Each structure stands twice: as C-alpha cells, then as structure tokens.
Amino acid sequence: MPVKTVFETKIDHVSILDENGNFDAKLGKGVIPDQDAVALFEHMLTCRHLDEVAFKLQRSGRMGTYPENRGQEATSLGAAYALDKKDWLVPCYRENAGLFWRGLPIEMVLLHWMGDERGNQIDNELCITPLAIPIGTQMLHATGLAWAAKYRQEKQIACTFFGDGATSEGDFHEAANFAANLDLPVIFFCQNNGWAISVPSKIQCSAPTVAQRGLAYGMDCVQVDGNDIFAVVKVTRDAAKLAREKKRPTFIEAVTYRLGDHTTADDARRYRDEKEVESWKKKDPILRLEKYLREKKLWTDKKHEAALAKARETVTAAVKRAEEIADPKIADFFNSMYAELPADLKRQRDTMCTHSLGLDPSQLEGTERQAVNSQH
Amino acid sequence: MPVKTVFETKIDHVSILDENGNFDAKLGKGVIPDQDAVALFEHMLTCRHLDEVAFKLQRSGRMGTYPENRGQEATSLGAAYALDKKDWLVPCYRENAGLFWRGLPIEMVLLHWMGDERGNQIDNELCITPLAIPIGTQMLHATGLAWAAKYRQEKQIACTFFGDGATSEGDFHEAANFAANLDLPVIFFCQNNGWAISVPSKIQCSAPTVAQRGLAYGMDCVQVDGNDIFAVVKVTRDAAKLAREKKRPTFIEAVTYRLGDHTTADDARRYRDEKEVESWKKKDPILRLEKYLREKKLWTDKKHEAALAKARETVTAAVKRAEEIADPKIADFFNSMYAELPADLKRQRDTMCTHSLGLDPSQLEGTERQAVNSQH
Amino acid sequence: MANLTLVQAINLALIQEMEADDRVMLLGEDVGPNGGVFRVTDGLHARFGGDRVVDTPLAESGIIGTAIGLAMNGLRPVPEIQFEGFLGPAYDQITTHAARMRTRTRGAFTVPMVVRVPIGGGIHAPELHSDSPEAIYAHHPGLKVVMPASPYDAKGLLISAIRDPDPVMYFEPKRIYRAFREEVPEDEYTIPIGEARVVSEGEELTIVTWGAPVVQCMKAIENSEKSIELIDLRTIYPVDIDAIEESVKKTGRCVIVHEAPKTCGFGAEIATSIMERCFLHLEAPVQRVTGFDTVMPYYKLELEYLPETERISRAIEEVAAY
C-alpha cells in the first residue's frame, strides 16, 4: 500500500456545567459533592477579593507588580481539589486559588510580590514549589519531582501549571518529551487564557487546539472548559489516575480567560477589544458556580454576605501578616547563598564592601550592621 | 454536548518503491524521469564511496571524526532533487548526498572534518548553510532564512534536515512553532534513522510516529519511507508547493537507518544488535534503486563498473584538493572575527601573546609570522 | 533638538533607521501593538506595519535563532528580549551561532543583528528582572557589547549598532529609561562602538563605570572634594582601554563601579588591563565597587545590593588615602 494511515487520533472537549448553567448530570455525577462545591465557591470568592485588594496595594505603593488571577480561579482550584495532598503543585504565577486551597498561606504570595524572598520559603510538607517567573521553565522541575517519586516507588505525582504562551518555550517541549518517553507521572495543565501579555494565543499556537501539543509526545490530551470547575476536576482526576497507576503524563488545555490586565504593570486596553472581555465576563467561573449552587438551593444572599465578610477578614489578616513581618536582614541574602558561606562572601557580608580595602577586619561592625546604602 | 470532538486527524505513510522492488505506478508516475533516476543513482554510488574513503582517512589519521552517511543517501538527495536551486538547504551533518547534488564541492565537507573552517566558506549562491554541530539549532536559522525570503516577497523557501534525536531539543520546537504561527515557508525534514548515537529513537519520541511532532503546530505532517527516493521526492515536492504557494510549513518524517557507526569515534556494536543492522541492509536505498533501474533496463553491469570508476575518480580528486590546500594561516582566525578587527585583537594577532608584556610593538614580527607554539 | 528620555531616544533611532533601510525589522514579545513592555517600540507597529514590527511566540531562543537566519539572508533584524533575566534561553544561539558565524565560515555568512535587552536593577521589579549580564557576553568572542548611559549616547550607539556588520548586544539600563532627559539631535548621528566618554575630567582619581551607575558615580564625585575623572565606557567590548590607560596614568588611582557581581565581572578585566598597562603609575590598587557575589535580592533589599553613592564614596576615600 503506497499510502497508508499510520496514526489516527482525535481530541475531546469536556464540559459539565456550561456557561448557561446547564449541568450534565451523567458526566457530572459525583464529581464534586455539594458541601465541597460550597467550600470551593467560598474559596473562589476569597481569591477574587484578594485580587481587588492586591491591586489597590500595588496602586498605593504597598506592593510591587502583581498579576491578577481574575476569571481563572476554577482552573488551578479544580486541579488542586482533584489531586492528593502529597501531589506536587508546580505553579507559574496565576494559580493563587489552587495554592491557597492546598494550604499555602495567602501572605506568602503577597510577600513574594512585595519583593521578599520569604514569600518563597514554603513548607516542604505542602508540596508546592515557589512561583516561577521565567516562563516555561518550571515544567521541567515538575518532571524531575515526579521522577524522584517514581524512583522511590512512591505514589506521588506532579501537576504543573502554565499559560498558553509558555507552550511556545523549548523547555515546555523538553519537559513533555521527557515525561512521555521516560514514563513519568506528570500532569501538564495549560491555562489558555487567550493572551500572553499583549500577544494573542494564535501567535503561540495556531493549531485548532492547544491540547494537541500533547500529540507530539503520544500523550493523552484533552481540552476542558476551564471556567467549569466540575469539568476541570473530572479531567484532572482522570489524568491523576493515569499518572499514578500507569506513570503516564497527560496534557490538559483548560480554556479560560484573563479578565484583568496581565499584571498591574500592564494596560490591556492598548491591545485588546473591550467586547471580547465583556463576552468572557458572562462565562466567569464564579458566576457560573453561584448560579449552580443557588439553583440547588445551596446558596442564599445571606450566605453570600457572610462569605464576603469572611473573605474580607481572611484577606485583611493576610495583608496584615505580610505587612507586619520584620524587615528582611541584609545578612539573609548572603547567608542563604550556600549551605556553608565561602570566606569571601562572609567578608562581603561583614564589610558590605566588594572593594578589598574594605576587607580589613578592623572595619567590621558585626554581621547585622546597617546597610551602607540605607544610611542616606 | 458535554464531550465533543474538537480535533481529528491522521498521519499517512508514503511509499512508492518498496523494499521488495515493487513500484507503485500510479503514485510514482512522473516523479523521477528515467534519466534523472540514473543520475541520482550514480550520485549515490559516489557518496557511498566517499564514506568508505573518509572512514579510511580518519583511521589513518588524515582526517578527524567523520560521520558516515551510509544507508541514508536517499533522504537528503531526494529532497535536494525536489527543490529549486535557490531554496535553502539547512543541513545537520548527514546530508552529503543532497548537498553535493546541489553543488557543494566534496572537498568542502572533507575540509570541515579535517578541522579547517574553509570547509564552511560556502558560496552564497549555493544556498547551503554550513554543517551544524550543535544538534537541533539549525532549524531556527532555516525559519529565519525562509522568513527573510517571504519578507522580500521572493519565492525562495527553506528545507532543514535533522535527526530523530534533534526533535527532542527545545530549539526544534521553537522553530516549528515560529514557522507554523508566523506562516513561514519551511520544510522540516526529519531523518529518523533509529538512533541518536547509542540512544534508540523511542527515547526521543515514544509516540507511534515522529511525524506527529508536527501536529502540535497544526502543521501538515507526513511519514515517508526514507530509503525510497521516489517517495521522498514526492512528499518533498508537495511540501515545497505548500510552502511556496501558501507559506505553510510541513513536517516530514523520513524513516531510514544509519548503517554505519554514529561517527568514526563511535562503536555501534556496544549498544545495538547486529541483526537489526542486517535487516536494514536489505532495505538499502542504493540496492533498491539499482534493482529498479535494472528491471527497467536502465542499468547494466558495465554501467555499474563505469560509475564506480567515475566515483573513485571524483572522490580521489576531492581528497586531493582537500589535502593539498595550503596550510591555514594563524592570522585567519583573528582576521575573520569581525568585519573590522578591534585594536586589542590586532595586538594579540601580531604578537601571538595575550600577556601584556608581549604587547610591546617592538616584539612585532609581522602579521603572518610563525606561531609560537608550532616552533617546537 | 528635542529633550528626550533614553526610551524616547531609542524609539527615535529605531524609527529613523527603519525609514532609512527597509532591511531593518523588529521582532520580539509584545513589541507590536503594545509597543513593548517599556514602550520602547511605541507607535512603530502602527507606523511600519506588522511585517516589520513582529510579535513573535514567547520563546527567546526562537527569537534569536530566527533573527540569525533573517540576518544571514540579508535583513537587519533588531530582536528585543523583554528582560535580561530571559536572555538565558537565547544564550546558546547567541554564543554558539551569532558570535561564531563569521569566523566559522571565514566570512561567507555574517549575522548583522542587534539584540536589544533592558538590563539592571533599581526599579523594584520582580525576580530575574534586575541582573547585568555584560561580562558574560564580553567573554564570548565574536560579539560586540554596548551599554548607553544617556539619551544622546543611546541614539548614536543604536544607530551604529544597527549599521554594524556584526552582532551587537545592546544593553539598556532600565533604571535610567526615564530618569532624566537630554537634548538629542533630530538628525541621525552615530557614536562609534568602542569609544569611551569622559564624563568629567579630574586629576586625582579615575572612576570607570557604565550604564545606570554613571548617575551614582556623578553624585559621589559631587560629594567629594577630590578632582575625579569619570569615564563612561559606553562600549564593553571592544573596550576603549586606551582612554582608561590615559586617565589612570594621569591620576594613578582608580575605582571601577558596576552592578553585576564582583567575581568575573567586567571590572576584573579592566582592573587587570590597568595593572598590565599602568603598573608603574599606580599609587593604589584598583578597587571594585560592584554588586555582591550573591544573587540579586528581591526588591526590598535591592538598593543594598546595588553600588549606591555611599559605597562609591567610601571607596573613593579609601583609594585616595592609600
């Protein structure tokens, strides 16, 4: 046969609770028990409120650049909910909802954006890696984390989050390729929010779906409505099972939308149409879940008021903790460089000088002396 | 619809002249006129002979490391034959057959492996880039070359060659992604020869085909019998048409086999089964084309003798030209660094010193003085 | 003449070179309709169209590797890397291909491209948005490395870089993108790559610096009673060692200031060259006031890391008193 088909495939899109509030009872059965649905909803409200507060903190000079998560809460949250507590979450920077659900203290993320490394000093028990600033690089760490678990024959898997833009980076390709060919239990969770700063996702991937990125590796791939937390939970659960039992990776494309600017340093009106934003506001994952809960009589105005009050309280307390933390010590950025500090670095720390005339020990004034520069 | 299909596709394998000598008359019609088939066959014989000679040159210390092309001659040759003279060929290092067909003097490739940059000093009119040593990096150059042609609204396209191993590199991914999303006329021609040094291709790509790498970019992809020059010509021609007319890239997987060691520095017996090699010897592109030509009465023993004699003559002359070239001048590696040589580099060249005490102009003995190190 | 910021001066240079030469094209992340995250390419997409000002996929190796191909095939690409912290993925294409292409092909292929990168600290940016990689690229033969410290120089150097037949790393100190304005001629002009600028003349001590710290050095000089000569390198490679030699032979003392870490920073290269050339004129060891040999801290402490005025002043006093 001169022309024969050697590979055939298709990609599915999964949706359970659609933007009109229709719930697919069959597929949705048992995905999220009512009680959890309420808890997840309350959690989303808190995250949404945090975005508002963080935005103001930045505008008033109390925090540096901050990336709003608005509109994307269901993606990382659904995934974190579907995974085991010991599974690694390997985030980019738009996964507040999932990280907080796992137990990351909110003030850690605030501290990070306040320019304080202590925001990354994450308790290892949480199985969360710090926010990743260089796009696309963290998927490789997820691959390694998952590999170590497999090496020790543990059940732990890793789920890494990233944007549509990140799938253009070579490191994404290498991570997916390692995971597929070495049979590593990793979930590649792409949040396709339509934009990478000002660049529309068609420039990152002009294929009909981003999900098909995974076909290159012979990986299972699926597209999911990322604003539908039920569908997100379902596909993540399936992927986790495959990873845990068969050590096979999955590529998930969660279709969502960034309702806010890229970060507080961005002005999205420069490059995108307000109409597009408006149309996506109707698909907001929070509105959708609220409608579902109200229809099921699980939610009332009163509960809503109470939840908002609670969210305000939670966020206020977190901001307070973040702002009241003691000033970082200069010695910290030296002392944390190596397990044991090399002699020359000790000298630099103790003298706050790089020029050797400052290296004379007589100039020492103790390791926690005031910084030279902050004296003026 | 909770689960709907959003993408469907399949990958074809194309073969015209199969390993048993069966020729698909319908698909093969007019692909290669008889006269050209003879010329291509003679060319392959020359390339095969070059491999033998090069191997011996290396073993006798007259040349450095050399990668045999044996078994893969039909891939780059078929592609080069199918393309226009002005289309870029952007090779890796196992494409002798295609490059020589285009017109690259054989001695250039020998010089390259003899440790002489003049082997890369390729006449721009040939539209060939020099051999690429770092795996996977040259596809990006092909993307840029093709882009420049499109920018100027020229008809030129680019075809880049690489191995199965190279598809694991991030740069491959980025090149394919740029080409697909920016609509650039590039052909990605993968020679899947089963191995990347000692690593089998399943470690590079465990998917059913390597061709499906292209699905990630929404690119046309096809798998072809890489030892069947008719099929190679046909798929390359289709890809070239798509590139030229629609500015769309294609991913071609040519399934072939490296009959020799990876390079003269390698010993393939350490890692692969002789039986595998034997089974592939039967699929040799040269045997296959010879059989075809003989069946069509286009080839005889006498012609074979004559062709071999001609091959010996051609290769001998090329070796002679490569070996008789004047010794390179030390000044060359300085003078070629920049369009205009910075002052300190001039001093380094003129004194052959990097220590400043040697910078005293009184030490100058002219720019083409003997090297310090070669005096002993 | 217009009173421009450094950002505006670069923008103007790009416009003028694109007007003058249709081989010049821009590519990078967000350089199109958004005009770059620092607005350096503001208005250029509207003016020159999407074929000449191109938003690419988010992939730095892809941007540079593709630009190499564009340059090899006759264009004059000016790729932008959004921040120096994201130059790493492109390091391989820059150092194994762009830097080597001319010499490995003995001139058959060349890579006339200008890689624009905002660099350096001091603007309270997130992690990996504040480093200074000039020494890395100066160590790789085949590249030129440029860093303007003023709007006037920024325009003239960028025009030279775009017209240069070899690859140029054009590092833009983002701390002074909008820190001050300067008269910048409207006509095109060039500043030769490889020539330092004497910012202020002096007799007793030489300060050598480049990029944003020129500002801190000027303050330190103001605060000092000494007669200090300030040299702004402008070009890191090929460095204008003759200018430095001349100055240090006159003053006998030298302080070098840069933001990058001390170890293997470009300050070491200059200090060594000074020792090689001015040994008998030196009255004190050359001193380096630099970033520490630590990772640049997050912004709460970034000013403690950077070579601010007081640290420079202290070094001046100590070297002068040696």
Added chain:
Amino acid sequence: MANLTLVQAINLALIQEMEADDRVMLLGEDVGPNGGVFRVTDGLHARFGGDRVVDTPLAESGIIGTAIGLAMNGLRPVPEIQFEGFLGPAYDQITTHAARMRTRTRGAFTVPMVVRVPIGGGIHAPELHSDSPEAIYAHHPGLKVVMPASPYDAKGLLISAIRDPDPVMYFEPKRIYRAFREEVPEDEYTIPIGEARVVSEGEELTIVTWGAPVVQCMKAIENSEKSIELIDLRTIYPVDIDAIEESVKKTGRCVIVHEAPKTCGFGAEIATSIMERCFLHLEAPVQRVTGFDTVMPYYKLELEYLPETERISRAIEEVAAY
C-alpha cells in the same frame, strides 16, 4: 591503590558514591549501555541498572531542568552534558534556577546536583567540542565550580561534589582524560572544594592555573632555571585566594594560565584579587597566558590557540625580567 587515568578515577568515584547512597543517580545522553562517549560511565548501567543510569532524550535544558526537580525531591542527580559546547542550552536552567533555588526560597528548597561536563581543547575534536566555560559559571553566584587536573584530585573532588548540598559544576579537562595515570586510593576520600594545590614550590615566581594546562606549566617550569611555584586551583569558585596571596607575597611575580579567552576569563579575577591583596609585594604586573579573544579555531590550528609551553615560558621570562 591502583594506577588510574582521570577517566577511571571518575568512574570509580561514581561507583563508590552510588554504592554508598542510593539517592545518587546518573542521567544524560549516551551514559547508559554505551557508557558515555568518553566511557566515563562505562559499566555503570550494567552494574546499577537502567533506573539509576538513565539515557535521556537529547535535550540539555531538559537534562538539567529535570535534574533540578530530582534534586528538589530528595535525590542526588549527577547529570552529564556530553561536551561543554552543548552546555549552552542548559545555561538558563543552571543560572536562573539551580544557582538561585536555595537563596530565593531562603533554604526551603535546595539543588544538590553535580553537572559533569568534559571541557577544553587539544584532542582534535570537531567544532564546539573544545571550549572552557569556567568563568561564565564562576560569575553566577550560587554555583560551585570545580576542575580537577589529576586522577587523584578527580576522585576526591567528585566525591566532595556529590556530597555537597549545593549545585556543583564539575568540569573535566578531556585533554588529560587518559594523558597520564596516577596512584589513586581504592577507599573513598574527599578533597575539600575551595582548596588549591601547590604542585611545586618555588621562590621567584608563581604560576596559577587549573585543568589541563597544569601539564604545560610543569613543562615550562622544567625548561626554566627559575624557582617557580605552581598552584593548581582545583576549585574555581570559591577560589582559594589565600593560597594565591601567600605565594605571590613570597614571590612577588605571577603568571596566570588558562585555556579560555583572555577577556573576562577567570584569570582577570585572580589578577585583580592579587592586585587587591598583594599590591605592595608585586614586582611586576601579573600576566595572563590564555586563549586568544577569538573563537577557538577548528583543530588544524587549535594548538596555536591554546596556551602551550612556549608561550608560558616566554611569559615567565618576561615577568621575571620586569
């Protein structure tokens, strides 16, 4: 005691550390059944199995990025990069992640990994198989950089590196992989990272070098009548500046030898440090005998590029006569 080449010494160290600690695993291109292209991992796949000696896809950033994850999750990966010319694609993962992980997480995460890379010229290898990148990695805080120049040191340093809680770049000078043998104890032993070795003592001049050129320096010393002290750094970062200081204060003269290009090579750092610490003891400027500021030429001319004995001898004479 066995009489081993440098390759064998490394092989032995790997075996012993893998026996002692099952967190130690190897990964890279061709490190499995093939035993590495230089046979450094020969026999290890058979001995420890495919889970601990892993052939990976051909992707250097992938190898290092994955190794970072392995290390963060409790293992002790020893990734191999096949040649230094292919370290470039991994530069970003090494410098933005491995080097920064401990400090950016204030110790919550660490990356105890050893990146093994054959480096340097002199073996008639193809393009991009002969460079020396130590200065690049020394400039990035957070890494340790090691380069053995003898089989004995190779074993002891590698064991230290594997046990080190921080990321170590372990550069193997391939020119001396099999150039000579040395007695290497069978038991495990460590050589502290950060301690130089005085190869031969002398009074009149100090030579500082590291890696393969130790051999050429020894020859130059033999050919000289002077009493010369030879220091092999062994560790590039953190460098044993005290040992250098002590020697140069004694001899007053110093020549530094390395293969990498001169500009911003590690020689500049040492020369500057010597000036800072031994200024009043120096009787001549410190001189550098290094690779030229050109791309390493293809092999026909590589010996003209490398700092061979005669160039070193000439520098010795000139510095001594200053």
